[in-house]
Amino acid sequence: MGKVIVITSGKGGVGKTTSTANLGTALAMISKKVVIIDADVGLRNLDVVMGLESRVVYTSMDVIEKRCELEKALVKDRRVEDLFLLAASQRNRKDDIKPEQMLDICERLKEIYDFVLVDSPAGIEQGFHNAAAGAEEAIIITTPDVSAIRDADRIIGLLQNQDIEPINLILNRLSPTLVKKGNMISKNDVLDILNIDLLGIVPEDPGVIASTNRGVPLVHNDGSPGADAYMRIARRMIGQRVPIPEMRDDNFFSNILKWFSRNK
Protein backbone atom coordinates (compact mmCIF):
# COMPACT_ATOMS: atom_id res chain seq x y z
CA MET A 1 0.00 0.00 0.00
CA GLY A 2 1.46 3.33 -1.09
CA LYS A 3 1.41 6.80 0.38
CA VAL A 4 -0.65 9.75 -0.78
CA ILE A 5 1.20 13.02 -0.17
CA VAL A 6 -0.20 16.45 -0.95
CA ILE A 7 2.34 19.09 -1.96
CA THR A 8 1.01 22.46 -0.95
CA SER A 9 1.97 25.96 0.19
CA GLY A 10 -0.79 28.50 0.59
CA LYS A 11 1.10 31.17 -1.29
CA GLY A 12 1.32 30.81 -5.06
CA GLY A 13 4.46 30.50 -7.13
CA VAL A 14 6.73 29.10 -4.43
CA GLY A 15 7.57 25.85 -6.24
CA LYS A 16 4.79 23.29 -5.67
CA THR A 17 4.62 22.17 -9.28
CA THR A 18 8.40 22.20 -9.66
CA SER A 19 8.73 20.07 -6.52
CA THR A 20 5.98 17.64 -7.53
CA ALA A 21 7.58 17.09 -10.95
CA ASN A 22 11.09 16.67 -9.57
CA LEU A 23 10.21 14.51 -6.58
CA GLY A 24 7.95 12.31 -8.70
CA THR A 25 10.71 11.85 -11.24
CA ALA A 26 13.39 11.34 -8.57
CA LEU A 27 11.33 8.69 -6.76
CA ALA A 28 10.75 6.85 -10.03
CA MET A 29 14.48 7.07 -10.77
CA ILE A 30 15.15 5.21 -7.52
CA SER A 31 12.74 2.46 -8.62
CA LYS A 32 9.51 3.50 -6.97
CA LYS A 33 6.16 3.32 -8.70
CA VAL A 34 4.80 6.85 -8.79
CA VAL A 35 1.73 8.78 -9.89
CA ILE A 36 1.73 12.55 -9.82
CA ILE A 37 -1.71 14.18 -9.81
CA ASP A 38 -2.30 17.72 -10.99
CA ALA A 39 -5.01 19.04 -8.65
CA ASP A 40 -4.70 22.60 -9.95
CA VAL A 41 -7.90 22.30 -11.96
CA GLY A 42 -8.36 25.08 -14.49
CA LEU A 43 -4.71 26.17 -14.42
CA ARG A 44 -3.04 22.87 -15.07
CA ASN A 45 0.68 23.00 -15.68
CA LEU A 46 2.22 19.89 -14.18
CA ASP A 47 1.92 18.27 -17.63
CA VAL A 48 3.84 21.17 -19.17
CA VAL A 49 6.64 21.03 -16.60
CA MET A 50 6.85 17.26 -17.19
CA GLY A 51 6.96 17.72 -20.94
CA LEU A 52 3.83 15.57 -21.28
CA GLU A 53 1.36 18.21 -22.40
CA SER A 54 0.87 16.80 -25.88
CA ARG A 55 0.14 13.34 -24.53
CA VAL A 56 -2.73 14.24 -22.25
CA VAL A 57 -5.92 12.77 -23.65
CA TYR A 58 -8.01 12.27 -20.51
CA THR A 59 -8.06 14.14 -17.22
CA SER A 60 -9.20 13.39 -13.68
CA MET A 61 -12.53 14.96 -14.62
CA ASP A 62 -13.04 12.29 -17.32
CA VAL A 63 -12.42 9.64 -14.68
CA ILE A 64 -14.82 11.24 -12.23
CA GLU A 65 -17.48 11.62 -14.87
CA LYS A 66 -16.87 8.04 -16.00
CA ARG A 67 -15.80 8.86 -19.54
CA CYS A 68 -12.75 6.68 -19.08
CA GLU A 69 -11.12 4.22 -16.72
CA LEU A 70 -8.59 5.52 -14.21
CA GLU A 71 -5.78 3.40 -15.70
CA LYS A 72 -6.45 4.80 -19.13
CA ALA A 73 -6.25 8.40 -17.94
CA LEU A 74 -2.74 7.96 -16.58
CA VAL A 75 -0.10 9.40 -18.92
CA LYS A 76 3.12 7.40 -18.92
CA ASP A 77 6.35 9.36 -18.61
CA ARG A 78 8.71 8.99 -21.55
CA ARG A 79 11.95 9.15 -19.64
CA VAL A 80 11.56 7.04 -16.51
CA GLU A 81 9.86 3.72 -15.84
CA ASP A 82 6.88 3.55 -13.52
CA LEU A 83 6.08 7.27 -13.52
CA PHE A 84 2.59 8.41 -14.46
CA LEU A 85 0.70 11.68 -14.58
CA LEU A 86 -2.98 12.25 -13.95
CA ALA A 87 -3.71 15.60 -15.55
CA ALA A 88 -6.20 18.22 -14.47
CA SER A 89 -8.99 19.45 -16.66
CA GLN A 90 -8.40 22.86 -18.10
CA ARG A 91 -12.04 23.51 -18.84
CA ASN A 92 -13.46 22.85 -15.40
CA ARG A 93 -13.30 24.95 -12.29
CA LYS A 94 -11.70 23.97 -9.01
CA ASP A 95 -15.01 23.37 -7.29
CA ASP A 96 -16.17 20.96 -9.99
CA ILE A 97 -14.25 18.22 -8.19
CA LYS A 98 -15.57 17.01 -4.86
CA PRO A 99 -13.31 15.93 -2.02
CA GLU A 100 -14.83 12.44 -1.96
CA GLN A 101 -14.06 12.02 -5.67
CA MET A 102 -10.45 12.96 -5.09
CA LEU A 103 -10.28 10.62 -2.13
CA ASP A 104 -11.65 7.79 -4.24
CA ILE A 105 -9.03 8.31 -6.96
CA CYS A 106 -6.20 8.45 -4.42
CA GLU A 107 -7.42 5.34 -2.60
CA ARG A 108 -7.46 3.38 -5.84
CA LEU A 109 -4.03 4.59 -6.93
CA LYS A 110 -2.28 3.84 -3.68
CA GLU A 111 -3.30 0.18 -4.01
CA ILE A 112 -0.91 -0.04 -6.95
CA TYR A 113 1.65 2.75 -6.62
CA ASP A 114 4.25 3.43 -3.92
CA PHE A 115 3.83 7.17 -4.05
CA VAL A 116 0.90 9.33 -5.12
CA LEU A 117 1.98 12.98 -5.11
CA VAL A 118 -0.75 15.60 -5.41
CA ASP A 119 0.21 19.05 -6.74
CA SER A 120 -2.12 21.45 -4.93
CA PRO A 121 -3.30 24.80 -6.24
CA ALA A 122 -2.36 27.93 -4.26
CA GLY A 123 -4.79 29.31 -1.74
CA ILE A 124 -6.88 27.92 1.07
CA GLU A 125 -10.11 27.55 -0.86
CA GLN A 126 -11.92 24.52 -2.22
CA GLY A 127 -9.12 23.62 -4.62
CA PHE A 128 -6.70 23.20 -1.73
CA HIS A 129 -9.22 21.15 0.22
CA ASN A 130 -9.81 18.89 -2.77
CA ALA A 131 -6.09 18.36 -3.25
CA ALA A 132 -5.69 17.44 0.42
CA ALA A 133 -8.80 15.25 0.55
CA GLY A 134 -7.07 12.01 -0.39
CA ALA A 135 -3.78 12.69 1.38
CA GLU A 136 -2.51 11.19 4.59
CA GLU A 137 0.73 13.14 4.56
CA ALA A 138 1.78 16.58 3.36
CA ILE A 139 4.83 18.38 2.12
CA ILE A 140 4.74 22.13 2.63
CA ILE A 141 6.76 24.23 0.22
CA THR A 142 7.84 27.64 1.36
CA THR A 143 10.34 30.23 0.24
CA PRO A 144 12.25 32.23 2.83
CA ASP A 145 10.01 35.27 2.83
CA VAL A 146 7.58 36.51 5.43
CA SER A 147 4.39 36.15 3.43
CA ALA A 148 5.15 32.64 2.16
CA ILE A 149 5.96 31.55 5.71
CA ARG A 150 2.79 33.10 7.05
CA ASP A 151 0.72 31.24 4.47
CA ALA A 152 2.60 28.01 5.11
CA ASP A 153 1.78 28.38 8.80
CA ARG A 154 -1.87 28.87 7.97
CA ILE A 155 -1.90 25.77 5.78
CA ILE A 156 -0.16 23.69 8.45
CA GLY A 157 -2.93 24.62 10.89
CA LEU A 158 -5.59 23.56 8.40
CA LEU A 159 -3.84 20.27 7.63
CA GLN A 160 -3.39 19.49 11.31
CA ASN A 161 -7.11 19.98 11.80
CA GLN A 162 -7.63 17.28 9.18
CA ASP A 163 -5.25 14.94 11.00
CA ILE A 164 -2.78 14.94 8.14
CA GLU A 165 0.48 13.73 9.64
CA PRO A 166 3.41 13.93 9.17
CA ILE A 167 3.66 17.38 7.63
CA ASN A 168 7.18 18.01 6.37
CA LEU A 169 8.81 21.12 5.03
CA ILE A 170 10.79 21.92 1.91
CA LEU A 171 12.48 25.28 2.00
CA ASN A 172 12.81 26.37 -1.62
CA ARG A 173 14.91 29.06 -3.30
CA LEU A 174 17.24 29.63 -0.40
CA SER A 175 20.20 31.68 -1.46
CA PRO A 176 23.19 31.09 0.80
CA THR A 177 24.84 34.34 -0.23
CA LEU A 178 21.84 36.37 0.82
CA VAL A 179 21.44 34.52 4.11
CA LYS A 180 25.05 35.14 4.89
CA LYS A 181 24.66 38.83 4.23
CA GLY A 182 21.69 38.86 6.58
CA ASN A 183 19.33 39.77 3.75
CA MET A 184 17.32 36.60 3.89
CA ILE A 185 15.41 34.76 6.56
CA SER A 186 17.55 31.83 7.59
CA LYS A 187 16.62 28.17 7.74
CA ASN A 188 16.51 28.29 11.53
CA ASP A 189 14.19 31.30 11.57
CA VAL A 190 11.77 29.44 9.32
CA LEU A 191 11.92 26.25 11.36
CA ASP A 192 11.46 28.23 14.58
CA ILE A 193 8.15 29.56 13.40
CA LEU A 194 6.75 26.62 11.48
CA ASN A 195 7.98 24.01 13.92
CA ILE A 196 7.67 21.00 11.60
CA ASP A 197 10.34 18.62 10.32
CA LEU A 198 12.58 19.83 7.54
CA LEU A 199 12.59 17.42 4.63
CA GLY A 200 15.11 19.41 2.63
CA ILE A 201 16.40 22.67 1.28
CA VAL A 202 16.37 23.46 -2.42
CA PRO A 203 18.71 26.31 -3.33
CA GLU A 204 17.91 29.06 -5.77
CA ASP A 205 18.95 27.51 -9.06
CA PRO A 206 18.63 29.15 -12.47
CA GLY A 207 18.53 25.63 -13.91
CA VAL A 208 14.95 25.33 -12.63
CA ILE A 209 13.53 27.82 -15.07
CA ALA A 210 15.49 26.40 -17.97
CA SER A 211 14.24 22.91 -17.18
CA THR A 212 10.66 24.14 -16.77
CA ASN A 213 10.82 25.71 -20.18
CA ARG A 214 12.20 22.57 -21.79
CA GLY A 215 9.70 20.32 -20.05
CA VAL A 216 12.45 18.19 -18.57
CA PRO A 217 12.50 18.02 -14.75
CA LEU A 218 15.76 19.23 -13.31
CA VAL A 219 16.62 15.89 -11.67
CA HIS A 220 17.47 14.54 -15.12
CA ASN A 221 20.24 17.08 -15.15
CA ASP A 222 22.81 15.43 -12.94
CA GLY A 223 25.01 17.69 -10.87
CA SER A 224 22.97 20.86 -10.71
CA PRO A 225 22.46 21.99 -7.10
CA GLY A 226 18.67 21.93 -7.39
CA ALA A 227 18.69 18.43 -8.90
CA ASP A 228 20.95 17.13 -6.16
CA ALA A 229 18.73 18.67 -3.52
CA TYR A 230 15.63 16.99 -4.97
CA MET A 231 17.44 13.64 -5.26
CA ARG A 232 18.40 13.83 -1.59
CA ILE A 233 14.84 14.68 -0.61
CA ALA A 234 13.53 11.70 -2.56
CA ARG A 235 15.94 9.42 -0.73
CA ARG A 236 14.74 10.78 2.59
CA MET A 237 11.18 10.08 1.46
CA ILE A 238 11.99 6.40 1.09
CA GLY A 239 13.49 6.33 4.56
CA GLN A 240 17.19 6.65 3.78
CA ARG A 241 19.19 8.75 6.19
CA VAL A 242 20.64 11.49 4.06
CA PRO A 243 21.93 14.49 6.01
CA ILE A 244 20.82 17.98 5.06
CA PRO A 245 23.99 19.89 4.19
CA GLU A 246 24.35 23.21 5.96
CA MET A 247 24.45 26.23 3.69
CA ARG A 248 27.40 27.87 5.27
CA ASP A 249 29.13 30.15 2.88
CA ASP A 250 29.48 31.25 -0.67
CA ASN A 251 31.33 28.07 -1.44
CA PHE A 252 28.20 26.19 -0.64
CA PHE A 253 27.79 24.63 -4.05
CA SER A 254 31.29 23.34 -4.22
CA ASN A 255 30.93 22.05 -0.67
CA ILE A 256 27.87 20.13 -1.65
CA LEU A 257 29.59 18.70 -4.66
CA LYS A 258 32.52 17.62 -2.50
CA TRP A 259 30.18 16.17 0.05
CA PHE A 260 28.23 14.39 -2.62
CA SER A 261 31.21 12.80 -4.34
CA ARG A 262 32.53 11.67 -0.97
CA ASN A 263 29.29 9.86 -0.27
CA LYS A 264 28.84 8.25 -3.62
Add this chain to the structure above:
Amino acid sequence: MENSIVKLRGYKDGLHLIITPKVDLVEVETAINKLLEGMNQPLSGTSIHIDLTTSPLTSDDMKELETYLTENYDLVVSGVNILDENDESPILAAPATHSIAPNLQADDQPDFGQAKIVRQTIRSGQTTSCLTGSVLIYGDVNPGGEVVASGDIIVLGALRGNAHAGAHGKLSSVIIAMELVPLQLQIGTYVNRPPLGQKSRGYPEIARVGAEDVIIVEEFIKFN
Protein backbone atom coordinates in the same frame (compact mmCIF):
# COMPACT_ATOMS: atom_id res chain seq x y z
CA MET B 1 -17.37 50.20 17.64
CA GLU B 2 -20.18 52.39 19.00
CA ASN B 3 -23.48 51.26 17.65
CA SER B 4 -26.66 53.08 18.52
CA ILE B 5 -29.09 50.16 18.31
CA VAL B 6 -27.18 47.48 20.17
CA LYS B 7 -24.35 47.72 22.64
CA LEU B 8 -22.17 45.07 24.14
CA ARG B 9 -21.08 45.59 27.73
CA GLY B 10 -19.16 43.56 30.25
CA TYR B 11 -20.61 43.51 33.77
CA LYS B 12 -19.97 41.54 36.88
CA ASP B 13 -22.25 38.73 35.80
CA GLY B 14 -20.88 38.56 32.26
CA LEU B 15 -21.57 40.07 28.87
CA HIS B 16 -24.76 41.99 28.20
CA LEU B 17 -26.22 42.79 24.83
CA ILE B 18 -28.23 45.94 25.33
CA ILE B 19 -30.93 46.62 22.76
CA THR B 20 -32.37 50.08 22.32
CA PRO B 21 -36.14 50.30 22.35
CA LYS B 22 -38.35 50.95 19.33
CA VAL B 23 -36.65 49.02 16.61
CA ASP B 24 -37.78 45.90 14.86
CA LEU B 25 -36.10 42.54 14.67
CA VAL B 26 -34.49 43.10 11.29
CA GLU B 27 -32.87 46.31 12.46
CA VAL B 28 -31.66 44.61 15.61
CA GLU B 29 -30.15 41.72 13.70
CA THR B 30 -28.43 44.03 11.23
CA ALA B 31 -27.00 46.04 14.09
CA ILE B 32 -25.81 42.91 15.90
CA ASN B 33 -24.21 41.70 12.73
CA LYS B 34 -22.38 44.98 12.30
CA LEU B 35 -21.30 45.04 15.92
CA LEU B 36 -20.03 41.47 16.12
CA GLU B 37 -18.41 41.35 12.69
CA GLY B 38 -16.52 44.51 13.56
CA MET B 39 -15.00 42.96 16.64
CA ASN B 40 -11.63 41.36 16.42
CA GLN B 41 -12.30 39.10 19.36
CA PRO B 42 -14.67 36.29 18.49
CA LEU B 43 -17.13 35.60 21.25
CA SER B 44 -17.79 32.06 20.18
CA GLY B 45 -19.08 29.93 23.01
CA THR B 46 -19.65 32.86 25.36
CA SER B 47 -22.86 33.20 27.28
CA ILE B 48 -24.63 36.48 27.04
CA HIS B 49 -27.55 38.34 28.62
CA ILE B 50 -29.99 40.33 26.58
CA ASP B 51 -31.29 43.53 28.11
CA LEU B 52 -34.22 45.36 26.59
CA THR B 53 -36.49 48.08 27.68
CA THR B 54 -40.07 48.18 26.52
CA SER B 55 -39.73 47.33 22.90
CA PRO B 56 -41.78 46.18 19.99
CA LEU B 57 -39.98 42.83 20.01
CA THR B 58 -42.46 40.04 20.69
CA SER B 59 -41.60 36.83 22.47
CA ASP B 60 -41.45 35.14 19.05
CA ASP B 61 -38.97 37.79 17.98
CA MET B 62 -36.92 37.03 21.06
CA LYS B 63 -36.87 33.32 20.23
CA GLU B 64 -35.73 34.13 16.74
CA LEU B 65 -33.07 36.47 18.07
CA GLU B 66 -31.74 33.75 20.36
CA THR B 67 -31.52 31.33 17.46
CA TYR B 68 -29.84 34.01 15.37
CA LEU B 69 -27.18 34.61 18.03
CA THR B 70 -26.58 30.91 18.54
CA GLU B 71 -26.45 29.92 14.91
CA ASN B 72 -24.45 32.84 13.59
CA TYR B 73 -22.16 33.67 16.47
CA ASP B 74 -22.19 30.58 18.65
CA LEU B 75 -23.40 32.65 21.60
CA VAL B 76 -25.38 31.14 24.42
CA VAL B 77 -28.20 33.37 25.64
CA SER B 78 -28.24 32.91 29.38
CA GLY B 79 -31.03 35.30 30.23
CA VAL B 80 -33.28 38.03 28.93
CA ASN B 81 -34.00 41.03 31.09
CA ILE B 82 -37.06 42.91 29.95
CA LEU B 83 -36.87 46.24 31.65
CA ASP B 84 -39.62 48.74 32.08
CA GLU B 85 -38.78 52.11 30.60
CA ASN B 86 -39.19 53.74 33.99
CA ASP B 87 -37.43 50.96 35.73
CA GLU B 88 -34.29 51.94 37.57
CA SER B 89 -32.47 49.15 35.82
CA PRO B 90 -29.02 48.35 37.08
CA ILE B 91 -27.74 48.69 33.57
CA LEU B 92 -29.37 51.79 32.25
CA ALA B 93 -29.18 53.62 35.52
CA ALA B 94 -25.55 52.84 35.99
CA PRO B 95 -23.23 55.85 36.01
CA ALA B 96 -22.19 56.99 32.57
CA THR B 97 -18.58 56.03 32.97
CA HIS B 98 -19.65 52.54 33.80
CA SER B 99 -21.87 52.02 30.83
CA ILE B 100 -19.67 53.82 28.35
CA ALA B 101 -16.36 52.40 29.41
CA PRO B 102 -16.76 49.42 31.66
CA ASN B 103 -13.18 48.59 30.83
CA LEU B 104 -11.92 51.41 32.97
CA GLN B 105 -13.68 50.04 36.02
CA ALA B 106 -12.20 46.75 35.41
CA ASP B 107 -10.80 45.67 38.66
CA ASP B 108 -14.14 45.39 40.29
CA GLN B 109 -14.66 42.43 38.01
CA PRO B 110 -14.40 39.04 39.65
CA ASP B 111 -11.44 36.90 38.82
CA PHE B 112 -13.15 34.39 36.58
CA GLY B 113 -11.68 31.07 37.49
CA GLN B 114 -12.16 28.99 34.36
CA ALA B 115 -8.75 28.82 32.73
CA LYS B 116 -8.13 27.28 29.35
CA ILE B 117 -5.11 25.19 28.55
CA VAL B 118 -4.01 24.83 24.94
CA ARG B 119 -1.48 22.18 24.04
CA GLN B 120 -0.57 23.34 20.58
CA THR B 121 0.83 26.21 18.63
CA ILE B 122 -1.69 28.83 17.54
CA ARG B 123 -0.89 29.26 13.86
CA SER B 124 -1.72 31.98 11.39
CA GLY B 125 -5.48 32.27 10.98
CA GLN B 126 -6.21 30.45 14.22
CA THR B 127 -7.76 32.00 17.30
CA THR B 128 -8.14 30.73 20.80
CA SER B 129 -10.20 32.53 23.35
CA CYS B 130 -11.26 32.11 26.93
CA LEU B 131 -13.80 34.60 28.19
CA THR B 132 -14.07 33.03 31.60
CA GLY B 133 -10.48 33.44 32.73
CA SER B 134 -6.88 32.95 31.72
CA VAL B 135 -5.27 31.08 28.84
CA LEU B 136 -2.16 28.95 29.15
CA ILE B 137 -0.48 27.88 25.94
CA TYR B 138 2.03 25.09 25.68
CA GLY B 139 3.35 26.24 22.33
CA ASP B 140 3.81 29.37 20.29
CA VAL B 141 1.42 31.99 18.98
CA ASN B 142 2.54 32.67 15.43
CA PRO B 143 2.11 35.84 13.39
CA GLY B 144 -1.51 35.93 12.23
CA GLY B 145 -2.60 33.87 15.24
CA GLU B 146 -4.59 35.38 18.08
CA VAL B 147 -5.29 34.70 21.75
CA VAL B 148 -8.04 36.42 23.70
CA ALA B 149 -8.66 36.00 27.41
CA SER B 150 -10.70 37.80 30.00
CA GLY B 151 -7.85 37.07 32.40
CA ASP B 152 -4.13 36.56 31.85
CA ILE B 153 -2.35 35.05 28.87
CA ILE B 154 0.67 32.88 29.47
CA VAL B 155 2.60 31.49 26.54
CA LEU B 156 5.20 28.84 27.26
CA GLY B 157 6.81 29.54 23.93
CA ALA B 158 7.14 32.48 21.58
CA LEU B 159 4.33 35.00 21.32
CA ARG B 160 4.69 36.36 17.78
CA GLY B 161 1.05 37.09 16.95
CA ASN B 162 -1.68 39.04 18.73
CA ALA B 163 -2.73 38.71 22.35
CA HIS B 164 -5.58 40.44 24.14
CA ALA B 165 -5.70 39.91 27.89
CA GLY B 166 -8.35 41.36 30.17
CA ALA B 167 -10.74 41.35 27.25
CA HIS B 168 -13.64 42.29 29.52
CA GLY B 169 -11.66 45.09 31.01
CA LYS B 170 -9.69 43.57 33.84
CA LEU B 171 -6.71 45.88 33.72
CA SER B 172 -4.65 43.92 36.19
CA SER B 173 -4.41 41.15 33.58
CA VAL B 174 -0.94 40.36 32.31
CA ILE B 175 0.62 38.73 29.29
CA ILE B 176 3.68 36.56 29.86
CA ALA B 177 5.70 34.76 27.22
CA MET B 178 9.03 32.97 27.08
CA GLU B 179 9.73 35.05 23.98
CA LEU B 180 7.63 38.16 23.73
CA VAL B 181 7.86 39.39 20.14
CA PRO B 182 4.20 40.09 19.33
CA LEU B 183 2.67 41.95 16.45
CA GLN B 184 0.23 43.53 18.87
CA LEU B 185 -0.62 43.33 22.56
CA GLN B 186 -3.83 44.47 24.13
CA ILE B 187 -4.77 44.61 27.79
CA GLY B 188 -8.31 45.84 28.33
CA THR B 189 -8.58 48.74 25.92
CA TYR B 190 -4.87 49.55 25.87
CA VAL B 191 -2.97 48.60 22.76
CA ASN B 192 0.75 48.19 22.29
CA ARG B 193 2.51 47.64 18.99
CA PRO B 194 6.15 46.86 19.46
CA PRO B 195 8.48 48.04 16.71
CA LEU B 196 8.45 45.72 13.71
CA GLY B 197 11.14 43.13 13.39
CA GLN B 198 12.25 43.22 17.00
CA LYS B 199 14.10 40.16 18.20
CA SER B 200 13.49 38.19 21.34
CA ARG B 201 15.61 39.37 24.24
CA GLY B 202 16.30 35.81 25.26
CA TYR B 203 14.45 35.82 28.58
CA PRO B 204 10.76 35.60 29.57
CA GLU B 205 8.92 38.89 29.61
CA ILE B 206 5.73 40.24 31.11
CA ALA B 207 3.46 42.92 29.72
CA ARG B 208 1.07 44.80 31.99
CA VAL B 209 -0.63 48.15 32.27
CA GLY B 210 1.69 50.49 34.11
CA ALA B 211 1.08 53.64 36.10
CA GLU B 212 1.01 55.93 33.07
CA ASP B 213 -1.79 53.88 31.54
CA VAL B 214 0.48 52.39 28.93
CA ILE B 215 1.45 48.79 28.45
CA ILE B 216 4.92 48.22 29.78
CA VAL B 217 7.08 45.21 29.05
CA GLU B 218 9.83 44.00 31.34
CA GLU B 219 11.73 40.89 32.26
CA PHE B 220 9.55 38.37 34.01
CA ILE B 221 11.06 37.23 37.27
CA LYS B 222 8.11 36.16 39.40
CA PHE B 223 4.51 37.01 40.18
CA ASN B 224 4.11 39.54 42.92
